[in-house]
Amino acid sequence: MADPSLKIRRRRLDLLATGALVVLLLAALHMMSGAVQRSEALDRWFIPLLAFTVVGLVVLVGAVGWNLWQLLGEYRRQAAGARLNLRLVLLFVILALAPVTVVYIYSLQFLSKGIDGWFDVQVDSAMEDALSLSRVSLDLHKREMLRLSRNLLASLDDVSPAAIKQVVGQLREAAGAFEVDIFNRDGKLLALSHLNPDVLTPSPPTASMLKQVKAGKDFISLVPVKNGQMVVRTMVVDPKGRPLTLQAIYPVPDELSQLTGRVQRAYEAYRERAYLRGSIKFSFALTLSLVMLLGLFAAAWGAFYTSRMLVRPIKQIAEATRAVAAGQYDVRVPMPRVKDELAFLVDSFNQMTRRLAQARNVAEASRRELAAQHKYLETVLGAISSGVIALDEQGLIRTANPATETILRLPVSELEGRYLYQLAGLDSALEPFVTQIREALASGHSEGKVEISLQREGGRQVLLCQYSRLQLSEGEPDGHVLVFDDVTELVQAQRDAAWGEVARRLAHEIKNPLTPIQLAAERLRRKYLPQMSPDQADVLERATKTIVQQVEALKAMVNEFSDYARPGRLEPRPLVIDDFVTEVLDLYAGGDSGVYFKPGAPGLRVDGDPLRLRQVLHNLIKNAQEAGGDRPAEVWVSTVPVHSRGQDWVELRVEDDGSGFDPDTMDQVFEPYVTSKRKGTGLGLAIVKRIVSEHGGRVVAENRPEGGARIRVLLPLGEKPSRPRQAPRPQTGGKEA
Known part of the structure; x- marks a missing residue:
């Protein structure tokens, strides 16, 4: 099992990584929205930002897909909390998807109509009219400066060529020009006056200016200078045919210059946007779609994270419940950090498992004590030579000790689980045992003894059985216990002892008169045999001989009696x-x-x-x-x-x-x-x-x-x-x- 602290650190790391990815994606989308509004930024940053956003979305989609695959795997495995987790995720996604979809659809419509509103016909006409008006204003100012230049040249009619240098400065100041230059027909500078006294050389006329002047035409042009300002540059010839040419440079008023510049720039931006109208629509729609996808998948990931955070205690309780059902009462569910109803449920569950563990320990101790007592009883019953059988009230054999197998000559495995009357079916020699035990138990006595004689193939077997009624702690009867011994050898020993005593007494009582009887017969034979006739002697011989033989036979029998009765x-x-x-x-x-x-x-x-x-x-x-x-x-x-x-x-x-x-x-x-x-x-x-x-x-x-x-x-x-x-x-x- 993984370390819980490691799991917590991993979840925090995943949360931080995903949060950082979402923030970066939002920043990228914000930059994209700004780039869409500027053509130069759009050309430079839109594609990289789009690629970064798409890659980030792919990573986010992968994270959501991985979470979904894990959740479906847990659902197929029927893991604890998987079904509730799946339902919560679907509910959160649906709740997030519905409003986001509505907002997305209407936002696309508003965006399309708003962009189309930028390029309305009236707006287009107004932009063109404003541009024309600014141009007209500049043309009027240029014509006014051209007329002023002609007047300046005309004012030199009465001035000698040598005095032109003295009056050109006055003319420039009177006209408010930046610079006034007087050239002869060959283009030689005759006089120069500049607003900056340090400037000693005139602004050289361009080739187009010289060409136009040689053709006898006046030149006028609007020329931009530094700092965004504009000047009007004129070059006129003397209408009276004198070999003089005047070049004058006049400033354009700041208000007119700025207004004209703003109108020009606005018109150019408007035309540029009008040209990029389709691209702008696509870019805004794409940006909006990416924002919608980001919000949707971020909501989906948040749904996975939130549902797991909510289901985690319930899942842990379900897993712990299964463990408790499997007998693992020492399982504990980690307490949530937030003290809410789920924390109360977890605490209640842990208290329940602690009580169950305590009850299990008590029951286990009782079971071990009962097992030890049972083992002790089995050891005692296995060590004694008496057979012991425990019967229930219906006569079913519940337990039997090993000595029972030796005495009854039936395996214990065949005895246990059978009724007493069925033993006669296993061994017909046990019919007297079954009959007498059933009669004794049916007599109603709580205890008693009975001697049972069984006829075996090898001879008679005598059993001495003692029975006793078992009582429950409440006093109700709970069957009987039978204790019996094979006393065949004891009975035989008693009989042998009795026969030995009989033999000893018979030997003693018989052996005492045998010697006198034999001696008397032999004395009769020796005393009277010589005195008798042959016929009588033959009778006496045979009689005394028979007496002696029978006495010897009796002595032999007495010796056998003595051998039998003599202790070993x-x-x-x-x-x-x-x-x-x-x-x-x-x-x-x-x-x-x-x-x-x-x-x-x-x-x-x-x-x-x-x-x-x-x-x-x-x-x-x-x-x-x-x-x-x-x-x-x-x-x-x-x-x-x-x-x-x-x-x-x-x-x-x-x-x-x-x-x-x-x-x-x-x-x-x-x-x-x-x-x-x-x-x-x-x-x-x-x-x-x-x-x-x-x-x-x-x-x-x-x-x-x-x-x-x-x-x-x-x-x-x-x-x-x-x-x-x-x-x-x-x-x-x-x-x-």
Whole structure:
């Protein structure tokens, strides 16, 4: 944006330049009007003055055209104030053009008639009569001077040639002449008398005078002298035939001389103007036209300048209004120098923008505070592990935190903007969630808790949801907020703890009588076997043997109970997972074991207890081999690295080609005493789950698409787990523990 002070200086410079140009043009037109009245000045100055005036008018027209082009450009761009500016310019030009045009037309008519009036027939006759009258007066005076000269020559009849010199002075004084000269017939000077005694030589007669005198004729002439005066010069011969010639020079009276000169000059000027009549008309008309154009274009330029000066505050207010509408409340309109209504309007506008800026600042501060509170709330909601959903009164989900996506397994972007009942359409497993929440909200209670069980592909998911009604500051209801947690692991842990307590008590209660029972059976066998007949001995042998075998089986079951109930006491150390699995599987290398290993994590280490992890692997392989029923199942063991949620894991897979897991009990495979085999306690996978959890991992059970079962054990890499960590969820359907 240009500097406002620079704009002001530029406008002042334009105004001064244009004003100076108009003044110079007016001066040139004034000089032209004076030159038109004088022919010599007209010939000398008219063309240069005309050229200067035309050039000045062209410059002025260019300035007006430039202003008009700028104004039309602003009008086409719909700039602020352009339409009002254009209307004011047109109004000012029309107001100036109408009277100037009328004055110009009538002035041309008056000028033409006035110039024609100068050259009226009567004026022409009067000028000629005055000239004739002046000439007649001069002729009379000349004849009178000729008669006087003849009388002077006649008075010398009785004067001897020697006495002429004495009387010529008296004659000159008596006649009032400037000079009297007496010549003989040969032109020799006989006597001389001059008004100035210092003049000793006569005024020499001209050749025409001498020629006329030799012809016997008298000469008379009107001769101009210096200082604009005129004299009458005569030269007469003696009518009596004497060889004498008299030359006399008489003054013309000043009044007659001046009057004659004025008449002569006036007549000459009149004839000159009459000759230049058409040129004078054209020059005056041209001068008048130039004056009219100068006034018109000066008025047009003044209209541009005045309209811009008047519209400038309004234009600035319009531009500032657009800026305010665009949100720029700090804009200010410069105050006009003249304190009028426009200045009051500008001041009122600036006060309004200041108040708007203050209100904007207050609103911005409130907005920043709300944004900070919202950001803080988002940070808190994003950091907590509980899912949070805000509903309006119609059940529309307004907001949901990231934990909601993890618990409900639906993206937040698909949740927000949907109604609660629509979640069941996105995931049929959420039907109980939707139903129980809607029933709880419809109960009318302002708050409450509800436990919801969802049937997922990987098993049962238990949610504990707390709902509460939101209240506006005026006390009107504004929807509900739902806070829910996935308590599946908590419930499972509680169940595991309960089963562990049951196992511990069962092991304690069962293990105590087993040893006495086994010892009693063996004592009976040793005491009574030798005393019995062969048939009775055989019965006793088989009975005692059965008792001992069953006691051993009960002891094995009790040991499993003890293993399940025993709290984890890990002694972890770094293990290269592929080497560790290879070492364990070496026990199955003999014969046709049907166990195959595919290492896929070379060099990867886990921090684990080798005894406990060995137990995990033995239990998984044993279960996989027994999954074939009457035939030994083939078992495939593999390892693969996994990266999820910024953490590196190793996945240990144990697969078989047996009958797989029963879909109806898929969500219970890791619970104690759940088994599909005819033999077994159902504690193998439960113990596996307990050991894997103690290592901060997760175990997943699923069926293979091609048949058989798959167990996936996820263990963290490279560090000793100080607490159980969140392992990545399975990518396919399966029971997760």
